[in-house]
Amino acid sequence: xxxxxxxFSFTSCEGCQLQILNLEDELLSILxxxxxxxxxxxxxxxxxxxxxxxxxxxxxxxxxxxxVKDIRSKAKLVVAIGACACLGGVNAMKxxxxxxxxxxxxxxxxxxxxxxxxxxxxxxxxxxxxEMHGCPITKKEFLHVTKSLLLGIPLKQxxxxxxxxxxxxxxxxxxDKGETCIGAITxxxxxxxxxxxxxxxxxxxxxxxxxxxxGMIQVLADRGLTKxxxxxxxxxxxxLDVIETxxxxxxxxxx
Amino acid sequence: MEADFIKMETGYVPVEAKITKITQPxxxxxxxxxDFPHKEHLKFLPCQFVMVSIFGFGEAPISICSSPDDxxxxxxxxxxxSLTNKMHSLKVGDFIxxxxxxxxxxxxxxxxxKDLLFTAGGLGLAPLRSLIRYVLQNREKFGDFTLLYGARSxxxxxxxxxxxxxxxxxxxxxxxxVDIGEExxxxxxxxxxxxxxxxxxxxxxxxxxxxxPPIMYQFVVREMLKKEITDKNIFMxxxxxxxxxxxxxxxxxxxxxxxxxxxxxxxxxxxxxxxxAI
Amino acid sequence: xxxxxxxxxxxxxxxxxxxxxxxVFGAKAKEMKFEFxxxxxxxxxxxxYNTTILPPVKTFFPNDEKILEFKPNGQTxxxxxxxxxxxxGVHPCDIHAIEMMDNIFxxxxxxxxxxxxxxxxxxxxxxxxxxxxxxxxxxxxxTYKADSGFDLMFWDNGESYLVEVVTSLxxxxxxxxxxxxxxxxxxxxxxxxxxxxxxxxQDFVFEKxxxxxxxxxxxxxxxxxxxxxxxxxxxxxxxxxxxxxxxPTCYCFDVKDVVDIDLAGGHRCRNWDSCQNLDFACVGSGxxxxxxxxxxxxxxxxxxxxxxxxxxxxSGCVGCGRCNTACIxxxxxxxxxxxxxxxxx
Numbered sequence: 001x002x003x004x005x006x007x008f009s010f011t012s013c014e015g016c017q018l019q020i021l022n023l024e025d026e027l028l029s030i031l032x033x034x035x036x037x038x039x040x041x042x043x044x045x046x047x048x049x050x051x052x053x054x055x056x057x058x059x060x061x062x063x064x065x066x067x068v069k070d071i072r073s074k075a076k077l078v079v080a081i082g083a084c085a086c087l088g089g090v091n092a093m094k095x096x097x098x099x100x101x102x103x104x105x106x107x108x109x110x111x112x113x114x115x116x117x118x119x120x121x122x123x124x125x126x127x128x129x130x131e132m133h134g135c136p137i138t139k140k141e142f143l144h145v146t147k148s149l150l151l152g153i154p155l156k157q158x159x160x161x162x163x164x165x166x167x168x169x170x171x172x173x174x175x176d177k178g179e180t181c182i183g184a185i186t187x188x189x190x191x192x193x194x195x196x197x198x199x200x201x202x203x204x205x206x207x208x209x210x211x212x213x214x215g216m217i218q219v220l221a222d223r224g225l226t227k228x229x230x231x232x233x234x235x236x237x238x239x240l241d242v243i244e245t246x247x248x249x250x251x252x253x254x255x
Numbered sequence: 256m257e258a259d260f261i262k263m264e265t266g267y268v269p270v271e272a273k274i275t276k277i278t279q280p281x282x283x284x285x286x287x288x289x290d291f292p293h294k295e296h297l298k299f300l301p302c303q304f305v306m307v308s309i310f311g312f313g314e315a316p317i318s319i320c321s322s323p324d325d326x327x328x329x330x331x332x333x334x335x336x337s338l339t340n341k342m343h344s345l346k347v348g349d350f351i352x353x354x355x356x357x358x359x360x361x362x363x364x365x366x367x368x369k370d371l372l373f374t375a376g377g378l379g380l381a382p383l384r385s386l387i388r389y390v391l392q393n394r395e396k397f398g399d400f401t402l403l404y405g406a407r408s409x410x411x412x413x414x415x416x417x418x419x420x421x422x423x424x425x426x427x428x429x430x431x432x433v434d435i436g437e438e439x440x441x442x443x444x445x446x447x448x449x450x451x452x453x454x455x456x457x458x459x460x461x462x463x464x465x466x467x468p469p470i471m472y473q474f475v476v477r478e479m480l481k482k483e484i485t486d487k488n489i490f491m492x493x494x495x496x497x498x499x500x501x502x503x504x505x506x507x508x509x510x511x512x513x514x515x516x517x518x519x520x521x522x523x524x525x526x527x528x529x530x531x532a533i
Numbered sequence: 534x535x536x537x538x539x540x541x542x543x544x545x546x547x548x549x550x551x552x553x554x555x556x557v558f559g560a561k562a563k564e565m566k567f568e569f570x571x572x573x574x575x576x577x578x579x580x581x582y583n584t585t586i587l588p589p590v591k592t593f594f595p596n597d598e599k600i601l602e603f604k605p606n607g608q609t610x611x612x613x614x615x616x617x618x619x620x621x622g623v624h625p626c627d628i629h630a631i632e633m634m635d636n637i638f639x640x641x642x643x644x645x646x647x648x649x650x651x652x653x654x655x656x657x658x659x660x661x662x663x664x665x666x667x668x669x670x671x672x673x674x675x676t677y678k679a680d681s682g683f684d685l686m687f688w689d690n691g692e693s694y695l696v697e698v699v700t701s702l703x704x705x706x707x708x709x710x711x712x713x714x715x716x717x718x719x720x721x722x723x724x725x726x727x728x729x730x731x732x733x734x735q736d737f738v739f740e741k742x743x744x745x746x747x748x749x750x751x752x753x754x755x756x757x758x759x760x761x762x763x764x765x766x767x768x769x770x771x772x773x774x775x776x777x778x779x780x781p782t783c784y785c786f787d788v789k790d791v792v793d794i795d796l797a798g799g800h801r802c803r804n805w806d807s808c809q810n811l812d813f814a815c816v817g818s819g820x821x822x823x824x825x826x827x828x829x830x831x832x833x834x835x836x837x838x839x840x841x842x843x844x845x846x847x848s849g850c851v852g853c854g855r856c857n858t859a860c861i862x863x864x865x866x867x868x869x870x871x872x873x874x875x876x877x878x
Contacts, residue, residue: 026794029794029795030794033796147792147794147796151311153311153312153341153792154340156337159810159811160774160806161771161772161773161774161810162773163771163775163778164773164774164778164807164810166775167586167587167775167778167779168805170563170568170570170587171586172564172566172586173859175861176565176566176858177564177565183773184771184773184775184861184862185771185772185773209811209812211771212768212770212772215768215769215770215771215862216771218769218862219861219862219863266643266645267601267611267801268610268611310609310792310799310801311790311792313789313801314788314801315817335817335818336817339817352609468818468820469816469818469820494816494817494820495814495816496815496816496817498786498787498788498803499786499788501642501644502640502642503637503638503644503784504785504786504787504788505784505785505786505808506785506787506806508814508832508836510835510840511835511840511841511844530758531822531823531828531832
């Protein structure tokens, strides 16, 4: 029997699911090997029985906590996909403000109808078997992960940086063009897609293990970035990771 | 004895070896007995390693745990990564890819006529078992033979059947210990270094051999030196994670030395000149 | 050895005819820089480039190189590529790098994948009239000129190039195209005199960056093993790996398997790896033998300036300056070497 695959979305733009749908050439091959039973962007069916759950989005409401726990109890494997699910992502900027302020700002007079919580990663709420990073995830990594899960190949996080991939691609470094980028301390796996198309890396795949924040801050400051600009670079996708420490670090290293 | 390397078209193509027997000494380790298409594939030296390969799961260096004089070719595999996890799911009759053997292997001729003091820690007993069995199979060539073994706990002990034989054997003076004891464990409890006070050796005639986890070497070397074994009479086999086994990929390099080419067996005199070794 | 005379306005014609018969690799513009890659039209090829982002030698050691193929029937075969290639316009530093990599990959057990790609390739060198940047060490290293490692060498002679033919492959190429197009005419002047004049002009514009002689470096470097310097470098380093990827003499790699979408077959490939990556020296038991950035930085430099000289008799750095340019944290071998020199007692 084919393994059953389910896709779930929490607080996110659902762009990661769209990436999977964009796998036009490979989708049929995937369907030979698996049965997709839950995929809001593609099918109406909503099955309760599945083997592998791909979970997109961050967890931001009491309701979502219950739903994601339910998914964990049903799925054999849970893969968090995308920056929101793995890092908190852009949504995590919410945590930099008082919760009531955020709620009133968004829902105005109806605020009391919408309970809200600080943003959490999926992995903060349930055990996650693998994290597929990126905003959005890459099609290549989705295929790699799916093939590996089907064959029972254990998955490993990538240890090298975006710079490694960017240099391998033979790109002109953005720093040489007077721009900045945090690819040096960001986990690779996207083939440096943004720098390849001329945009600096914003860190959507999370930081490498043991990132040298101090060194990176120094590099950005040397290029003339102001303290708020540096903070933005670090918190755009990775707010949850650095919320406690980033202000102090910037104060310490930017004179 | 000379290593007879498998002659192959290119460096990376493995030969298909059939699994003929699997035993599981501990929760995390299994011993695989392999059969090769040609007998010459079985020729190797103690402490050499092979690159084991399963398509999709990659390759990993695994040391050979059988003796060159054994009929059977065996690998002891701990479940730690993609490849080794997959290996643990294999059955008798399945095939795996093997290329090698690689590395210098143990210079057995230097042991001849000498007293031997072997020290194995944890999984280090696997590569050392190749040499232990070789010594026992050619016992007349060697003097006194002392063997020390330390495991993490009683249920982490490898090759328990053979250990029982060694314990009662008149051909080897065997001592073992575990780091952490258990209720039914009657033996020694303590680090491997705690076995040294129990043994008596003649430092003039003794060759020390150490194989174990990275942390162990410094401590055991110190004990051997305390027993007045000179550094040139101490040998060790070192673990590194090779990707190629051909002296190119760089992963096994410690300072200027490629372990897959010049090792994994080193003399302690040489090791002292390699800061990254132990 | 033969010397030919090639008017510059004939270069394009020559390239066109070479393109008819060979795959040609050379420098071409990429934004405000240059890349070394496959040339499709003669107009693309630039001989007036400063340096390329990735070095020419990677033509023989590509990233993501397929080394084994696993067929669905269970058969495993070795994959080799050996098309006839012409590398057109390689600078002396990069020629030195290719010679070094030839030596590394042909040292037993030899690497057939590299050697097959390299085997039928023709290297056309071009000398550098001027230094390509202020981050290079080629004048200190003597790698701003090359005596071997090429089949043909172009020497700038104003309106023309003098083309030095040194190997039978070079001779094959030169005579093949002189027969068809007749734009190589043998040069009648005194080539030795020309060369020494050329190098004199180079002496005028190239400058030494090191405070001491390069021959003193391995010993000075060895003395620096415990130096505070490595901690300073390690604190700056972002462990991004750029220095290794752009280096023409870095050859470390990782090996991985790629499974086809039908899950039946696939291939094993090797990828460029960087000794600056945190997990580069990790072993199965979890031990990391170079867990600190300072240790990894020291290893990179020591590999080039201590271990290779000790094991092979040559330095592993050709002074091309690519790593110094690529490092956004401003780590420079020039500074490291000079610091090492100044520290030594």
